[in-house]
Amino acid sequence: MHAVRLHAFGPAENLTYEEAPDPAPGPGQVRIAVEAAGVHLLDTALRTGHRGPLPALPDLPTIPGREVAGTVDALGPGTDPTWLGRRVVAHLGMVPGGYAERAVTGTDRLHALPDTLDAAQAVALIGTGRTAAGILNFTKVTPDTVALIPAAAGGIGTLLVQYVKHAGGTVVALAGGPAKTAQATANGADLALDYTTPDWADTARAFLTARGQHATVLLDGVGGATTDTALDLLGPGGHHLVFGWSAQGIGADTGPRLLDPAEQTRRGITQEPVLGPPLLARAGGPDPLRTLELRALDLAARGVFRPALHRFPLAEAAAAHHALETRATTGKVVLEP
Secondary structure (H helix, E strand, O other), X not given: OEEEEXXXXXXXXXXXXXXXXXXXXXXXXXXXEEEEEEEOHHHHHHHHOOOOOOOOOOOOOEOOOOEEEEEEEEEOOOOOHHHOOOEEEEEOOOOOOOOEOEEEEEHHHEEEOOXXXXXXXXXXXXXXXXXXXXXXXXXXXXXXXXXXXXXXXXXXXXXXXXXXXXXOOEEEEEEOOHHHHHHHHXXXXXXXXXXXXXXXXXXXXXXXXXXXXXXXXXXXOOOHHHHHHHHOOEEEEEEEEEOOOHHHOOOOOOOOOOOOHHHHHHHOOEEEEXXXXXXXXXXXXXXXXXXXXXXXXXXXXXXXXXXXXXXXXXXXXXXXXXXXXXXXXXXXXEEEO
């Protein structure tokens, strides 16, 4: 098979497209003929040698990627034979191997795909979608919700915009550049602003004032200066949900910058980091991640989640990483063999 391998930590150019042995499924496992593999911001951090939230860096050489969808083409010993030939999606967990034409995983990680969902859409839901579903467990979205959403044209941001609009709320979307703001508008945002312009906050404030509104929740995966400005738009009782801090740079492991408790009290707002253990605790169930995966797939089946995709050929994984790192992508980045 062909696969993308990383032989040394470093820049995107270290990802090489080459021949690799076909993996063999073990007991209780299947092999998937991959039709789409997800690219995550964490993949770019691992590539540079930053482990992020993972307990350790992968051994080299490695085939990156932990989100795949395709058709089961081989079974390991003792595996339920009904999986053979089925279209599936899976998050591989802590084990890499997704950037390849074949990938192996256990049946406990599989979700069967309906004919209405293509492989690339499914990949967007199994990782990015489950995170979005988890974030939404921390806020009750109603027609009174007024959401500020930075990175609104990204993989998670797109789904959050769609969810808030489906629930009847108001969305002020923030994105970088006219193409991304146009995408946020197409997803239903009531106002889409280019956060690289100096007066975006004034425009947002005037828009909300004219409607007699203030922002009730900031759904934030960016941090940095954009967040600092957006916090001033939160009204009393506002909630700042933090699920990323990409403005601090790839591999930043210092966590989000939060106001001290006294300043939160003065402003009348609350700030809450939601990734990691809080996300899992709120999801509930014996397997919280699977609970969130099922929720994301259900929201897609009902037309609430409609993932935006930025597709690259598998052989161009280095270009995909570079585009993601430079914020030149919209939606979920997906590699297709």
